[in-house]
Amino acid sequence: MSIKIAVDAMGGDFAPEEIVKGSVLAAREYKIPVLLVGQVDKINAELAKYDITGLEIEIIKADEVIEMCEAPGSAIRRKKDASIVVAVDQVSKGNAQALVAAGSTGAAMAASLFGLGRLPGISRPAIAVVLPTMDKPVVLLDAGANSECEPENLYQFAIMGSAFSSKVIGVDNPRVGILNIGGESGKGNTLAQDTYKLFTSRENSTLNFVGNVEGREMFSGICDVVVCDGFVGNVTLKVTEGVASMIIRQFKESLYSSLLAKIGAWIAKPALMKLRKKTDYNEYGGALLLGIKGTCVISHGSSKAIAIKNAIKVAKESVEKDVNGKISRLYESNKL
Amino acid sequence: MSIKIAVDAMGGDFAPEEIVKGSVLAAREYKIPVLLVGQVDKINAELAKYDITGLEIEIIKADEVIEMCEAPGSAIRRKKDASIVVAVDQVSKGNAQALVAAGSTGAAMAASLFGLGRLPGISRPAIAVVLPTMDKPVVLLDAGANSECEPENLYQFAIMGSAFSSKVIGVDNPRVGILNIGGESGKGNTLAQDTYKLFTSRENSTLNFVGNVEGREMFSGICDVVVCDGFVGNVTLKVTEGVASMIIRQFKESLYSSLLAKIGAWIAKPALMKLRKKTDYNEYGGALLLGIKGTCVISHGSSKAIAIKNAIKVAKESVEKDVNGKISRLYESNKL
Numbered sequence: 001m002s003i004k005i006a007v008d009a010m011g012g013d014f015a016p017e018e019i020v021k022g023s024v025l026a027a028r029e030y031k032i033p034v035l036l037v038g039q040v041d042k043i044n045a046e047l048a049k050y051d052i053t054g055l056e057i058e059i060i061k062a063d064e065v066i067e068m069c070e071a072p073g074s075a076i077r078r079k080k081d082a083s084i085v086v087a088v089d090q091v092s093k094g095n096a097q098a099l100v101a102a103g104s105t106g107a108a109m110a111a112s113l114f115g116l117g118r119l120p121g122i123s124r125p126a127i128a129v130v131l132p133t134m135d136k137p138v139v140l141l142d143a144g145a146n147s148e149c150e151p152e153n154l155y156q157f158a159i160m161g162s163a164f165s166s167k168v169i170g171v172d173n174p175r176v177g178i179l180n181i182g183g184e185s186g187k188g189n190t191l192a193q194d195t196y197k198l199f200t201s202r203e204n205s206t207l208n209f210v211g212n213v214e215g216r217e218m219f220s221g222i223c224d225v226v227v228c229d230g231f232v233g234n235v236t237l238k239v240t241e242g243v244a245s246m247i248i249r250q251f252k253e254s255l256y257s258s259l260l261a262k263i264g265a266w267i268a269k270p271a272l273m274k275l276r277k278k279t280d281y282n283e284y285g286g287a288l289l290l291g292i293k294g295t296c297v298i299s300h301g302s303s304k305a306i307a308i309k310n311a312i313k314v315a316k317e318s319v320e321k322d323v324n325g326k327i328s329r330l331y332e333s334n335k336l
Numbered sequence: 337m338s339i340k341i342a343v344d345a346m347g348g349d350f351a352p353e354e355i356v357k358g359s360v361l362a363a364r365e366y367k368i369p370v371l372l373v374g375q376v377d378k379i380n381a382e383l384a385k386y387d388i389t390g391l392e393i394e395i396i397k398a399d400e401v402i403e404m405c406e407a408p409g410s411a412i413r414r415k416k417d418a419s420i421v422v423a424v425d426q427v428s429k430g431n432a433q434a435l436v437a438a439g440s441t442g443a444a445m446a447a448s449l450f451g452l453g454r455l456p457g458i459s460r461p462a463i464a465v466v467l468p469t470m471d472k473p474v475v476l477l478d479a480g481a482n483s484e485c486e487p488e489n490l491y492q493f494a495i496m497g498s499a500f501s502s503k504v505i506g507v508d509n510p511r512v513g514i515l516n517i518g519g520e521s522g523k524g525n526t527l528a529q530d531t532y533k534l535f536t537s538r539e540n541s542t543l544n545f546v547g548n549v550e551g552r553e554m555f556s557g558i559c560d561v562v563v564c565d566g567f568v569g570n571v572t573l574k575v576t577e578g579v580a581s582m583i584i585r586q587f588k589e590s591l592y593s594s595l596l597a598k599i600g601a602w603i604a605k606p607a608l609m610k611l612r613k614k615t616d617y618n619e620y621g622g623a624l625l626l627g628i629k630g631t632c633v634i635s636h637g638s639s640k641a642i643a644i645k646n647a648i649k650v651a652k653e654s655v656e657k658d659v660n661g662k663i664s665r666l667y668e669s670n671k672l
Contacts, residue, residue, distance in 0.1 A: 069520075134582055144517060147525040181480060181570040184405075189483040189567045215574030219582040228571075231525045234517040235568055236575050238551030243579040246470055246555040251587070254607040261607035268600025271590040 002033065003319050005312050006096035009038035010065045010083040011103020013302045019102060020046035022308025027055040029309065032316055035096050037062050037087040062086035065103075068301070072106030076114060084108055088115035091294045098295035098315035100286070102303045108296060109145055109289060116294040119324060121331040124153045125291030126230070127298065128164055129237055135221025139165050140179075142227075143287055144234035151195040152336060154178065154227045158199070158207050159334055160290040161225035163326035168317055174224035177213030179232060187212060191229060198336075206333050248276065286311035288318060290327065295319050338369065339655050341648050342432035345374035346401045346419040347439020349638045355438060356382035358644025363391040365645065368652055371396050371432050373423040398422035401439075404637070408442030412450060420444055424451035427630045434631035434651035436622070438639045444632060445481055445625060452630040455660060457667040460489045461627030462566070463634065464500055465573055471557025475501050476515075478563075479623055480570035487531040488672060490514065490563045494535070494543050495670055496626040497561035499662035504653055510560035513549030515568060523548060527565060534672075542669050584612065622647035624654060626663065631655050 007023050009016045020043060023034045033056035036043050043059050064082040066075045076085055084103060088111040090096040101108040109125070118125060126142035139161045146153060158176045165174035178195050180188040185196050192212070199209045210223050215236065218226055228236070255265035265272065286299035286307065297315045299307055318324075343359050345352045356379060359370045369392035372379050379395050400418040402411045412421055420439060424447040426432040437444040445461070454461060462478035475497045482489060494512045501510035514531050516524040521532050528548070535545045546559050551572065554562055564572070591601035601608065622635035622643065633651045635643055654660075 132582070134585065147517070147528075179571060181483070181567055181574070189565075192483075192567070215571045215576075216578035216581075218575070219578035229525075231517055231528070232568055232571055235515060235551045235564075235572060238517070239554070239572050239575045240551075240579050242552040242555035243576050244583060245552075246468070247580060247583050249470060254610055255604055257607050257610075261604045264600040264602070264604025264607070266600070267603065268591055268597045271593050271597035271600070274590055274593075 003098065003316055004033040004035060004096040005315050006035040006037055006060070006087040006090040006099045007308070007312065008083045008087045008099070008101040008103060008108075009036040009043050010062070011101050012299065014304060015102065016042050016046050018303065018305045019308050021050070022303070022305035023057065023312065024050045024052060024055065025305055025309040026312035027052070027057050030313060030316060032056070032312065033058070034312065035060050035090055037090065038065075038083040039063060060086060060090060066107040068104050070104065070107070072104060072110040075107055076111045082107075084111045085115070088112055092116055097319045098297065100297045100299060100308065100311045100315050102299035102301060102308065102311075105144065105298050108298050112289055112292050112294065112296045116292045119291055119293055119327055119331075121335065122156055122160070122291035122327070124149070124156065125289055126157045126160060127287045128161060128290050129287045130169070131218070131237075131240060133219045133221040136171060136224065137169060138218060138221070138223065139169065139225045140228070140233055140236060141290065142230035142233045143237045144230045145289070146230040148231070149191060149229035151191065151198040154191070154195045154229070155198055155336065156291070157227040158209070158225060159330045160327050161227060162207055163323050163330050164288065164290060165224045167321040167323045167326050168314070169224070171224045173208050175208050175210040175222070176225040176227065177210050177223040179218070179226050179228035179236065180212035180214065183212050183214065185212075195227070202334070206330070286314060288314065290323070293324070295324070339434065339652055340369040340371060340432040341651050342371040342373055342396070342423040342426040342435045343644070343648065344419045344423045344435070344437040344439055344444075345372040345379050346398070347437050348635065350640060351438065352378050352382050354639065354641045355644050357386070358639070358641035359393065359648065360386045360388060360391065361641055361645040362648035363388070363393050366649060366652060368392070368648065369394070370648065371426055373398050373426065374401075374419040375399060396422060396426060402443040404440050406440065406443070408440060408446040411443055412447045418443075420447045421451070424448055428452055433655045434633065436633045436635060436644065436647045436651050438635035438637060438644065441480065441634050444634050448625055448628050448630065448632045452628045455627055455629055455663055457671065458492050458496070458627035458663070460485070460492065461625055462493045462496060463623045464497060464626050465623045466505070467555070467576060469555045469557040472507065472560065473505060474554060474557070474559065475505065475561045476564070476569055476572060477561075477626065478566040478569045479573045480566045481625070482566040484567070485527060485565035487527065487534040490527070490531045490565070491534055491672065492627070493563040494545070494561060495666045496663050497563060498543055499659050499666050500624065500626060501560045503657040503659045503662050504650070505560070507560045509544050511544050511546045511558075512561040512563065513546050513559040515554070515562050515564035515572065516548035516550065519548050519550065521548075531563070538670070542666065622650060624650065626659070629660070631660070
């Protein structure tokens, strides 16, 4: 089956310019059909900038746009013709196999949940993000879908994260840790303590639970999947971005602080570009909403074309490698 | 009044070597009397390495040590002669005005709380840490003392953080934000939402409340004090350390990846050293336990001499600038 990706062309700080550009890049590089969903005139105006001969790019009309400031639940009910709603609809009808969205995260979540439904056994879908470490990348979830969670939710996040890590990142028997403020079993808040108890009580679990993981260790690569509630996960994600961008900016300033430093920086440039690539979230493409009947990649609101291109790649791989099938199988052998 | 600092010479990964060394450096640089608390022979063996002529360094005997793995509460009750307990005792008796400890954070907290008591109006003391931003440093609290909190606790943290920011960092009318996962009032978990309501309901508050702050913005310097529960705060602190150390390591590896990069790095070295200093937690010295009747600086377990020296400086400044007096005055004008 050829995989088609529906892209919300109207969502994100740089829509539709960068979204359309990223979609063209992806259609060309991955030879994949893309459905651009949104206002036809605006999309056509952007497409006119590129030579799209031979690319499978189709426009699906959707006249409304959900703004960042709108309450997601009521917005998706009110605006039936919003680009994100129509894009989800393409997946639900089977016209596309996955969805990429860079606008309101809440709207993308609500539209996906409402339009596609949950996978069996998953009570709360979660946002999974991939963070760089000293070793292999780590999957963190929930990165913001559920501010308040129960231990059972974190257990389901572990199932979903393990499926993603093994299928998309290619980790064999992924190690799962609970994000906590100490390594010992009694550490942390009630949720962390009770989740630890739940994990250790599951003797026949096929999940590779390795215990508590602290925020610092997470980046040294001691586990492959880290679970936490969506409040802590979202703070973690944004602190990671904030610290990385602060250090890189200060680093640049240091290298421009004197003539000598400038010369050094110029000589070391190729090495520095490699580092920049490693820490640039545009390279990671986006977060995956896991636990829904379908595939939805949520990109950063400030995504540029390269991020959209990479998000389309993640969506394609998730479908190809059947992450949802793996989640269902892991759920069956690890039911609570 | 001359300020004397009691230092737990036995706590931390590099005790007593680095603790004694840091204390000697501080006694010399700040001309401040230091009481080294711990096992006399070991401390003397370390002191013998330095020329301490003219320095006011005194040894206070304490034969027991509380290990990192011990449960803090029972350990401080059982080991009356532990270095941390005796060090707190020096402050409680008035022999010293502040305390520096690099061992078990839990033990330092429990001993301080038990030995010194809480400031009036403060129901939960909190750990305040200073994080670098693109602008002035930001004070984050609670960084780990209380895993579970109520809105009233976060309100008190705001009082304590404001006092610290204005007195020690020198910020005029410090801006206080709630660490949250979105800027709008309805965002976040129940604690964040209720805390927002509590802050905005205080019409006569002299605190400079600026709303919700996201993990990313925190590092761009948009506020001076950030409050959250101790679980989220500790995760934030450790993620900050983890990301910083990962980037700096990868950065070093990049600069050693080729001869050209090595030459560039060598030329840019002075600029890079400046950056390293900025992101090295040893430069910040330690976290302050705020809300107790006394001053207690808790250093990182892996503190080297320079961190201990800086921790002694922070302790000295907190006493000199009367942070506790400022907390009490702010509490009086912002009582709930």
